[in-house]
Amino acid sequence: MNTNRLESFSDGVLAVAITLLVLDIVVPKPGSGPLAHELGTRWPSYAAYVTSFLTIGIIWINHHAMISRLRGVDRVILMLNLVLLMTVGVIPFATSLMATYLKLGHGQTLAAGIYGGVLLAMSISFSVMNWHILFRKHHMLGERIEHERRRLILRRSIRGLLPYAVATGLAPVSPYLTLAICAAIAVYYALPLGSGG
Amino acid sequence: MNTNRLESFSDGVLAVAITLLVLDIVVPKPGSGPLAHELGTRWPSYAAYVTSFLTIGIIWINHHAMISRLRGVDRVILMLNLVLLMTVGVIPFATSLMATYLKLGHGQTLAAGIYGGVLLAMSISFSVMNWHILFRKHHMLGERIEHERRRLILRRSIRGLLPYAVATGLAPVSPYLTLAICAAIAVYYALPLGSGG
Amino acid sequence: MNTNRLESFSDGVLAVAITLLVLDIVVPKPGSGPLAHELGTRWPSYAAYVTSFLTIGIIWINHHAMISRLRGVDRVILMLNLVLLMTVGVIPFATSLMATYLKLGHGQTLAAGIYGGVLLAMSISFSVMNWHILFRKHHMLGERIEHERRRLILRRSIRGLLPYAVATGLAPVSPYLTLAICAAIAVYYALPLGSGG
């Protein structure tokens, strides 16, 4: 299988997932209070929307870079890609969960932990796929990449796991911290500073 | 019509259907109980999500293999493809139905039977389409495939129906069994073991 | 603009609209009655799902045939295409409306009339677009098509309006009739009989 249809299907799933995020921003029911106040209390929804949107957008960019190195795909790559898409597919749920519970007096730790955990799972499956491509299928790479360079790419990919692990681990300390770290990661990679990632 | 736009439309439908599955995982309403407990009781949703996600993903891979053999499509192929997509389009509903009723004291048999039945209908329409392509339109195949080889491909495709028929038939015995078999089929084809399928 | 991106965007909208149809099939709330009975009473949802799915699918096929005649698109074609997509985008709503009201003692006539009317509006905007392409922009056609042949294509496209007009007009007589005619149109075009359409 060539990489075209893999890209087109992955683009489709990422585009749908990133656009479904808006369904988590709910219009306040008329009569439940002044609209400005009602919208104001929902700021976790907006923060989570921006964070998840940027995160999926960055995954899309990195996914493109990863696939563009290949000149063909085999079944193992297809399956690793499917697992990656599955973790991305869960992001709208995890986003909604965290936005709903962040400010409540119960469940907020678990909700933040799940949010961080889903992003962590996504990065892990991305790194595993990258490792598989770079070190197990390097004969399928479009052009020969030196061992040193391949290690560098993979190391960068793995280094990206760390902040998500920290964000997830800090959920019991403060769920706000989890969201803030995830948002910071997204912004870091979005800014030219993080453009090497 | 060439196969490009058929693939692009089918990829679109499959990508939307696979991503809509997440809408079946509902965020527990605050105040309905401890979040951990509420999330825990929803395990059928997660099991059904993973099963349906892998199943649609595998259909996508097999669909690609089937279409890539063709150098053109006619109206009959377009219509068989539409029927196949219709059965895939129903999967999010069937998934939600089974996840909702699996643990209840009523309706669980019917719900599991419908879930298995939808996956069975999907495999049947896939096999019919494969048969049509391999034996009725073999002059539209990109390269000549020997009769023996075509029979082999079709036989494999039909053999894939059996476990779904068993899963559906066992719903009255135990709806859990239906889900377990469907999950096992998905995992079997996802693992390198099933890579011949 | 070349036709590629027009097709890719249209395919996307059609693929999302056709897959969103499943959201109109609602899982019965546990406890509202025996599941078999609850599912049985919802047959209008299934009939409407199949009808709308086939209808959008056929529009996709005809849309492809229409666009494939062009070697380029201008702003008027883009806008007519946008209007066509807008009518298709409304189909999930009209489908849900009719499925909800078909069996009730009030509103069923209006709901069926709206359903037929939306499909009619879709066919009209398709015909207008076809007319514009065939008679106003025939210098943008990929290959010269004789005047007689162009008239034939357009006449066939316009003839397709009639049954939808009849279906809409008969809503006050019986909303079931409206659905039945729309379903019959979809099946007619889906079968090889209607393949000339």
Add this chain to the structure above:
Amino acid sequence: MNTNRLESFSDGVLAVAITLLVLDIVVPKPGSGPLAHELGTRWPSYAAYVTSFLTIGIIWINHHAMISRLRGVDRVILMLNLVLLMTVGVIPFATSLMATYLKLGHGQTLAAGIYGGVLLAMSISFSVMNWHILFRKHHMLGERIEHERRRLILRRSIRGLLPYAVATGLAPVSPYLTLAICAAIAVYYALPLGSGG
């Protein structure tokens, strides 16, 4: 990165966002009143649907024109594109918000202001992206465009901001005015009159 995958991902997001708009048109609950009356009171939903649909459609056309000038994309363009898509992704929410509150005695000013503000934000991010492409990355343009011509394109793009700023600013005067102006902008660009935009 070449522009193909950027276009395919953007097309996907725009196609999903434009099709999700229909979810804001809610089927009236049976028993809440005569259907004709219930549907009639929802006219803000239909007006907002048409306005937002045309607006996203026009963004898609302009986006295509903007990207088609490039022969490659860098990370800054990808990020500016992501921000643009994020503002488009919010349109279904803003549409639903305005349609819900437009006729109510409270919140309607804020709702209309947010709707106008989201469309304004979208145009601003479009203009920023256009400016970046035309003046910072003009070495990535497919063909050399004269400075005067580039200024002209950008000026037209910026001039498009004004009516949205006016629409947003007039929300306290009348939310109907905001919707009317946004609808007029969409129709203006959709008609051949606005085809220079």
